[in-house]
Amino acid sequence: MLPYATIGDAAAALGRNLTVAETLWYNYSADKSDYFLYCHNILFLFLIFSLVPLPLVFLSSLPSSRLDRYKIQPKVKLSWPEMIKCYKDVMRMFFLVVGPLQLVSYPSIKLIGIRTSLPLPSGWEIFLQLLVYFVVEDYTNYWIHRFLHNKWGYEKIHKVHHEYSAPIAFAAPYAHWAEILILGIPSFLGPAMVPGHMITFWLWIALRQVEAIETHSGYDFPWTPTKYIPFYGGADYHDYHHYVGGQSHSNFASVFTYCDYIYGTDKGYRYQKKVLEKLREGSQSSSDLKSD
């Protein structure tokens, strides 16, 4: 809810005309409560969980396609009923845990100072805040995830997320209810440290989920724009963590690779990469010899 009766009042308060984006924001949010604006996240998450995985899930259901060579674990193929079951389980958790968590966490958002007011943040402000949120989330998630791989944490909680040893895009938010609650902390910590505008907060929640869906997609496409992000883990990186499963002591980080590098928990992954590379080089040189 904006504290201006008219758009002219808003311009007078800012001492300048509103930008196009600010006018749009004024028209949309002026008469809506902050609580209602915050709850938009429920709709965004529902749409992201449901729609973003669809092309990838559809792709993996095809009998064979040219994109199969980008599949990280090509031998594993889930049937449609299995994928629909995964989606249903995710939706059950969405309506029982994720949605209600959004509904009741509003006071904390007010407390840390997420604002809906004008002026809108600049593009740079949004970018830098999102960067902080991703780095803080990645670091905190790394340690919580690593903790969840102890015997108790894994058996009681984290095992559910590892039911998919070859993850699919729908399985990104597939987890025990306690894990969903616990991993809400890293997502909240960045905005609590550097509170921003509601639009930045929406973007943060949306981008984090899109990132998790890509990471769990089961495909490692060479043309994905995330390949250009420094220290970005990506699908191949996290897929290895699922492939190894409960015994995994590798690739705990959710977004970037530097935590696993610094704390020495990427050795298994690096070793596997090296072995695969040597095998590829070996088969390449033997096929060269044959063609000579």
Ligand SMILES: [Zn+2]
């Ligand atoms: Zn894990």
Ligand SMILES: [Zn+2]
């Ligand atoms: Zn995962």
